[in-house]
Amino acid sequence: MRLGILHPGAMGASVGKCLLTNGHEVGWVSQGRSPASVQRAAAFQPFKNMDEIAAWADGLISVCPPHAALEVAQAVHATGYQGLFVDANAIAPSTALRVAETLGLSAHVDGGIIGPPPQERNTTRLYLSGQHAALIADWFQGSALVAVVIEPEGSDDSHVAASVLKMAYAAYTKGSAALLLLVNALAASGGVLTALQTEWHRSQPGLVDRSEATAAMVSGKAWRFVGEMYEISETASAAGLPDQFHVGAAEVFERLAHFKDLPPQTLAQILETLATPK
Amino acid sequence: MRLGILHPGAMGASVGKCLLTNGHEVGWVSQGRSPASVQRAAAFQPFKNMDEIAAWADGLISVCPPHAALEVAQAVHATGYQGLFVDANAIAPSTALRVAETLGLSAHVDGGIIGPPPQERNTTRLYLSGQHAALIADWFQGSALVAVVIEPEGSDDSHVAASVLKMAYAAYTKGSAALLLLVNALAASGGVLTALQTEWHRSQPGLVDRSEATAAMVSGKAWRFVGEMYEISETASAAGLPDQFHVGAAEVFERLAHFKDLPPQTLAQILETLATPK
Numbered sequence: 001m002r003l004g005i006l007h008p009g010a011m012g013a014s015v016g017k018c019l020l021t022n023g024h025e026v027g028w029v030s031q032g033r034s035p036a037s038v039q040r041a042a043a044f045q046p047f048k049n050m051d052e053i054a055a056w057a058d059g060l061i062s063v064c065p066p067h068a069a070l071e072v073a074q075a076v077h078a079t080g081y082q083g084l085f086v087d088a089n090a091i092a093p094s095t096a097l098r099v100a101e102t103l104g105l106s107a108h109v110d111g112g113i114i115g116p117p118p119q120e121r122n123t124t125r126l127y128l129s130g131q132h133a134a135l136i137a138d139w140f141q142g143s144a145l146v147a148v149v150i151e152p153e154g155s156d157d158s159h160v161a162a163s164v165l166k167m168a169y170a171a172y173t174k175g176s177a178a179l180l181l182l183v184n185a186l187a188a189s190g191g192v193l194t195a196l197q198t199e200w201h202r203s204q205p206g207l208v209d210r211s212e213a214t215a216a217m218v219s220g221k222a223w224r225f226v227g228e229m230y231e232i233s234e235t236a237s238a239a240g241l242p243d244q245f246h247v248g249a250a251e252v253f254e255r256l257a258h259f260k261d262l263p264p265q266t267l268a269q270i271l272e273t274l275a276t277p278k
Numbered sequence: 279m280r281l282g283i284l285h286p287g288a289m290g291a292s293v294g295k296c297l298l299t300n301g302h303e304v305g306w307v308s309q310g311r312s313p314a315s316v317q318r319a320a321a322f323q324p325f326k327n328m329d330e331i332a333a334w335a336d337g338l339i340s341v342c343p344p345h346a347a348l349e350v351a352q353a354v355h356a357t358g359y360q361g362l363f364v365d366a367n368a369i370a371p372s373t374a375l376r377v378a379e380t381l382g383l384s385a386h387v388d389g390g391i392i393g394p395p396p397q398e399r400n401t402t403r404l405y406l407s408g409q410h411a412a413l414i415a416d417w418f419q420g421s422a423l424v425a426v427v428i429e430p431e432g433s434d435d436s437h438v439a440a441s442v443l444k445m446a447y448a449a450y451t452k453g454s455a456a457l458l459l460l461v462n463a464l465a466a467s468g469g470v471l472t473a474l475q476t477e478w479h480r481s482q483p484g485l486v487d488r489s490e491a492t493a494a495m496v497s498g499k500a501w502r503f504v505g506e507m508y509e510i511s512e513t514a515s516a517a518g519l520p521d522q523f524h525v526g527a528a529e530v531f532e533r534l535a536h537f538k539d540l541p542p543q544t545l546a547q548i549l550e551t552l553a554t555p556k
Contacts, residue, residue: 093468114477125477152469164468169477172461172485176454182519183450186510189517190371190442191430199392199403199447207450232464239467241460241552242533245526252520274519 001139004028004057005044006072012063013040014117015088015126018143020044027053054079059139061086063113066095067227073099086111086136088126090170092234093160100130100159109136110159112166118144129161167235171246174225175232177214178249184211184267185274193271216264222256229253279417282306282335283322284350290341291318292395293366293404296421298322305331332357337417339364341391344373345505351377364389364414366404368448370512371438378408378437387414388437390444396422407439445513449524452503453510455492456527462489462545463552471549494542500534507531 004027005016016026020043030038030046047053054060054076060083062072069089076085085103087096088111100108109132115124126147128136137147152161187196200207218225229250237243255277259265265273282305283294294304298321308316308324325331332338332354338361340350347367354363363381365374366389378386387410393402404425406414415425430439465474478485496503507528515521533555537543543551 115481122480125480127473150470150473153472154469157468161468161470161473165465165470165473165477168461168465168468168470168474171464172457173482175457175461179450179453179457179523182514182523183446183453185519186449186514186517187443187446189519190435190439190446191432192428192439192443192446194431195405195428195439195443196446199443202400202403203393204451236460236464239464239553241463241467242526242529244522244529245457245460248520248523248526251522255520275517 001025001058002027002056003139004047004053004060005041006050006053006060006062006076007033007064008037008041008044009063010040011113011117012061014119014124015061015063015113015145016041016044018118018140018145022139022141022143024139027056029053050075051079054081054083057081057083059084059086059136061088061111062099063088065224065227066090066231067224070095070098070102073102077102083107084109084132084136086128088113090166090228090231091163092167092231092238093157093163094234094238095231096160096163097157105159106131108159109133110162111136112162112169113145114166114169118146120144122146127162127165129163130159133162164235167232170228171232171236174228174253175246175249177218178225178229178252180207180211180214181218181267181270181274182248182252185271188271189275212267215267215270218253219256219259219265219270220262222253223258223260225253226250226257279303279336280305280334281417282325282331282338283319284328284331284338284340284354285311285342286315286319286322287341287343288318289391289395290339292397293339293341293391293423294319294322296396296418296423300417300419300421302417305334307331328353329357332359332361335359335361337362337364337414339366339389340377341366343502343505344368344509345502348373348376348380351380355380361385362387362410362414364406365441366391368444368506368509369441370445370509370516371435371441372512372516373509374438374441375435383437384409386437387411388440389414390440390447391423392444392447396424398422400424405440405443407441408437411440442513445510448506449510449514452506452531453524453527455496456503456507456530458485458489458492459496459545459548459552460526460530463549466549467553490545493545493548496531497534497537497543497548498540500531501536501538503531504528504535 027045118124140147233246396402418425511524
């Protein structure tokens, strides 16, 4: 198959390599992308623009920051593209439905990726839902990226179940990461961070180390977590559940967004930034 | 010393027993309290009202739900009480300062209890700050409740450091508990709870069991966590940090408040209640 990745960052590039390994042709749109992206996509066939890749591809996979997902779908639609479109982004089911409406429900497959960029099997799963989910899973058969088709129980929105699952999963991992950084900042603001760490060593072993690890893990990615937190808040709101939790998480990540492309930061650096946002 | 506990629930009763063991006389106000409270306080000297206990006591310790802390302080102030007043409640430093202003800064000692009602040593700590903190710590010397005087680093609010520490600690433990229940409810709303549990078993071992344990642990206490979450949100706001996280947590607990005094609930019961609030 001829498959296009829109637009390969670290995750998209790994997904594309899984498809290459499986014998597919893989393309991407090179125009206006950074040298880092060009390097990551060196094994893929470059296309100048969306019109060219849309004319070539049997299938397109959108892997981009959450805030750009709808825009990418609209740009694909504008080309008159008629093939399958997999949206594998971390977006609310309501956003996924807007993407589906943009491309046409019968052309759209909803996806959500859980895990790091796949290098070896069993670290990362691509969840898929909707009419053609099984077809897409076949593209990845046996590759490092394990494709899983899900069928929701007792829900009307089976078409976007993969997005709900991704939202719920990220709501905990990224929500609790934001919470942990916020809590450290709260203690630091009152001069009791050392006292909190001493208490944690006694009654919550691991939280001190996890705080430092979270600072390093989050700092460079916070810029793209912001949109994801708002998508989760929207998911909660649409489900009639409390939605302010992830607005708070979005604000935490927003204050760290300028660490994009910088080396991992220490907890002390993160706490100073949270307390005195730019 | 003659020490009064206002108003002994499970925590206050255990604190009072530590004082009894240390040879102090312990009093409480019995009027209008539930049979369960009367039973818990059987070893303490009963007083009819606040005027009587205030006239008798050398020291008063307030251990009550966060939303009642200021009211208790005001009721004590109204008696003309001149002794030491320890506020050991889970309240924002700004609320603790209002309590201090109500009683007079030189009479007020700020406290925060971390851990379960103390039955044996090293499970639970009473953090203390302010001018007379060391004096209060002496009352508990060698008892099951370990008293710890804290001195904040580089903060102007050393008087209420114990409250900041309690807020930060509870911000994570109770905030992450609310988050975990919310995330389960989010997955259930889209029919993907089983899929989330399968993914958690793979990549976040322990979260499925912790969800069930959290439901059982939280259900009976959620009613008093609500006020505590708003106090934490206020603490974050006053520190210039994102404050919406714990408004969301308050909403989660608010939906569970009617489980007060009922046996521990299952996760399934909690999720149904979160999805269809009373």
